[in-house]
Amino acid sequence: MKKTYLSAINEALCQEMERDDRVAVIGEDVGIYGGGAGATKGLIERFGSRRVMDMPISETAFSGAAVGAAILGMRVVTEIMFSDFMTLVSDPILNHAAKLPFMSAGQIRIPIVVMTPLGSGTGAAAQHSQSPEAMFLNTPGIKVAAPSNAHDAKGILISAIRDDSPVIFFEHKLLYDEACEVPDGEYTIPLGKAKTVRQGSDITIIGYSAMTGRCLEAADMLEDIGISAEVIDLVSLRPLDTETIINSVNKTAAVLIVTEAPKFGAFSAQIASVIAENCFNRLKAPVSRLGGKEIPIAYNSYIERWEVPDAKHIMEKAEEIYHEKI
Amino acid sequence: MEPLFSAKDGKAALMQTMLLSRAFEEKIAYLNESKALHGTNHLSIGQEACHTGLIAALDEDDWIIATHRGHGFYLARTGDISGMAEEMYGTKYGMCRGLGGSMHFSDIKNHYICSTGIVGGGLPIAAGAAINLKYCGKPGISVACFGDGASNQGMTLETMNMASMMGLRMLFFCENNQYAVSSPSSEFIANTTLVKRAAGFGIAASSVDGNDIAAVVKAALEAKDYILRENRPYFLEAVTYRMSGHSRSDKLVYRTEEEEAVWKGKDPIMRYKKVLIDEGALTEEAFTEMKKKAADMVEDAFGTAESHKDEHADITDIMELYGG
Numbered sequence: 001m002k003k004t005y006l007s008a009i010n011e012a013l014c015q016e017m018e019r020d021d022r023v024a025v026i027g028e029d030v031g032i033y034g035g036g037a038g039a040t041k042g043l044i045e046r047f048g049s050r051r052v053m054d055m056p057i058s059e060t061a062f063s064g065a066a067v068g069a070a071i072l073g074m075r076v077v078t079e080i081m082f083s084d085f086m087t088l089v090s091d092p093i094l095n096h097a098a099k100l101p102f103m104s105a106g107q108i109r110i111p112i113v114v115m116t117p118l119g120s121g122t123g124a125a126a127q128h129s130q131s132p133e134a135m136f137l138n139t140p141g142i143k144v145a146a147p148s149n150a151h152d153a154k155g156i157l158i159s160a161i162r163d164d165s166p167v168i169f170f171e172h173k174l175l176y177d178e179a180c181e182v183p184d185g186e187y188t189i190p191l192g193k194a195k196t197v198r199q200g201s202d203i204t205i206i207g208y209s210a211m212t213g214r215c216l217e218a219a220d221m222l223e224d225i226g227i228s229a230e231v232i233d234l235v236s237l238r239p240l241d242t243e244t245i246i247n248s249v250n251k252t253a254a255v256l257i258v259t260e261a262p263k264f265g266a267f268s269a270q271i272a273s274v275i276a277e278n279c280f281n282r283l284k285a286p287v288s289r290l291g292g293k294e295i296p297i298a299y300n301s302y303i304e305r306w307e308v309p310d311a312k313h314i315m316e317k318a319e320e321i322y323h324e325k326i
Numbered sequence: 327m328e329p330l331f332s333a334k335d336g337k338a339a340l341m342q343t344m345l346l347s348r349a350f351e352e353k354i355a356y357l358n359e360s361k362a363l364h365g366t367n368h369l370s371i372g373q374e375a376c377h378t379g380l381i382a383a384l385d386e387d388d389w390i391i392a393t394h395r396g397h398g399f400y401l402a403r404t405g406d407i408s409g410m411a412e413e414m415y416g417t418k419y420g421m422c423r424g425l426g427g428s429m430h431f432s433d434i435k436n437h438y439i440c441s442t443g444i445v446g447g448g449l450p451i452a453a454g455a456a457i458n459l460k461y462c463g464k465p466g467i468s469v470a471c472f473g474d475g476a477s478n479q480g481m482t483l484e485t486m487n488m489a490s491m492m493g494l495r496m497l498f499f500c501e502n503n504q505y506a507v508s509s510p511s512s513e514f515i516a517n518t519t520l521v522k523r524a525a526g527f528g529i530a531a532s533s534v535d536g537n538d539i540a541a542v543v544k545a546a547l548e549a550k551d552y553i554l555r556e557n558r559p560y561f562l563e564a565v566t567y568r569m570s571g572h573s574r575s576d577k578l579v580y581r582t583e584e585e586e587a588v589w590k591g592k593d594p595i596m597r598y599k600k601v602l603i604d605e606g607a608l609t610e611e612a613f614t615e616m617k618k619k620a621a622d623m624v625e626d627a628f629g630t631a632e633s634h635k636d637e638h639a640d641i642t643d644i645m646e647l648y649g650g
Binding site: 076 | 389391421422423425426430432433434439440442443444447449450451452453454455456457458459461462464468480481484485487488491492639644647
């Protein structure tokens with residue numbers, strides 16, 4: 001049955017809460033309101049306010065509370081309404097959740113999931129549209145997922161809830177209404193495993209979150225001009241499935257990595273480094289990246305769209321790389 | 327390891343614990359001078375009545391998060407002098423296998439969640455522990471220890487609001503030791519009457535002489551009774567003085583010798599000694615004996631730890647703590 005990305009997330013939460021009574025949800029407006037975008041709709045009616053806890057606008061305090069409750073044995077999903085607000089949870093998540101398991105030499109486990117939507121395209125402007133994932137990828141101890149479709153969103157959220165490490169689950173606002181086939185029952189998609197979502201032989205295009213769909217669109221356009229593009233959807237950013245990336249680039253000998261986040265310091269640079277370190281002798285063109293512009297996201301819809309790579313940009317850049325191949 | 331320590335163990339236990347804490351910190355100060363330890367650390371000399379008095383009032387069910395100045399809390403809670411000495415040396419026999427160090431002691435089995443090096447960082451986590459107690463129907467309370475410095479952190483105020491709003495069984499234990507590094511609380515806290523801040527959040531609060539251990543124990547027991555009876559948080563300020571510097575690099579240029587002398591006269595150990603001698607519960611000889619016992623235990627622990635100083639945790643093991 002086809003389900004939207006948002007309803008797949010909701011279904012994952014519901015099924016995990018049903019399955020394991022240690023699972024609780026903590027966040028702003030997660031109760032009767034159903035969460036910022038609707039991800040927690042119906043949960044309070046079903047599981048009560050004991051397990052679905054509405055919080056004051058105190059992201060630092062309640063994300064820290066999620067950490068504390070998890071240390072004592074709950075499995076807590078906390079929703080941060082926009083990923084721009086992740087700056088406010090950086091102390092509990094980066095200084096405590098990421099480090100306590102290590103500092104305590106394994107005495108402490110922190111099974112929390114921080115669910116938060118990133119991305120532009122909704123006219124929410126600079127403080128509600130950023131793609132801040134790179135800020136959270138240079139701290140060991142945290143896993144990060146950014147699924148691109150409803151099927152993966154459900155499966156990887158279930159994995160994240162069952163995982164004993166803190167996981168940041170980046171949703172994308174533009175994907176909420178996109179639907180695909182999603183099984184009714186519970187299933188997991190492993191953290192740390194990428195998907196080759198389209199086979200090809202001339203160039204590898206790598207994306208995640210909303211960029212995956214645009215990479216696939218670009219691949220269709222490339223096919224029309226006789227270029228065969230392989231598309232990898234990373235699904236998880238940390239752990240990173242380097243094997244899938246390396247195998248693909250060794251096969252195609254050319255690569256384009258796409259992020260919505262500004263190119264400077266984007267996660268694509270990490271992937272480029274993996275490729276440079278592992279595929280240097282196979283490459284027939286320079287490792288190439290596309291990213292957002294080096295400015296905050298604008299309110300104006302034309303400028304907002306212009307700032308972020310679309311299928312046409314990706315297609316043109318891939319074509320350019322293809323013609324550079326030696 | 328010593329059993330958990332409690333007020334029920336009586337006055338001698340309180341005195342012995344304060345003396346152990348003092349001996350431990352003085353040993354660290356000595357090792358700092360001789361540059362025998364690798365990193366920095368934060369001593370709580372002069373604050374023994376706070377950590378000892380608080381821990382004495384707690385039961386096994388209760389949970390605690392302490393601060394970067396946490397040696398005394400940990401010692402009083404766990405009695406694990408050996409694990410502490412090893413951790414100070416960074417050896418694999420430390421309670422955190424040398425990975426945490428002075429600011430990051432942790433002993434989950436004794437409900438000592440952690441010390442945290444982030445000023446104020448423990449409060450939200452302690453609130454989470456209290457949420458767990460409440461929602462899982464477990465007994466006990468959750469205690470967040472913090473200082474006057476942390477009272478100015480946004481997350482402290484956020485947590486006070488949250489704990490009050492949710493009716494969490496949580497004790498906010500504020501050790502007001504007068505200084506945040508070099509900044510005096512008298513200047514850097516807009517309204518120095520911290521209990522009024524608590525009142526602003528609808529949290530019952532009181533302030534106690536933090537250098538009077540009997541008063542701290544009594545106040546902490548009353549606070550705990552209140553929390554359990556009312557299912558509400560409580561804010562207890564213990565007014566004390568950080569007799570040592572902030573950390574090993576502190577040259578104490580920001581305060582006067584006169585001020586230090588005044589507080590030296592209020593030394594919690596000497597005060598309690600006088601109380602106990604006056605009431606006939608202690609003799610000079612017995613006190614000297616207790617002091618010697620404390621020094622011997624500390625020397626033993628550090629002697630062994632020093633002999634292990636090159637034994638670090640296995641690299642393969644510690645990488646397995648993460649797995650991605």
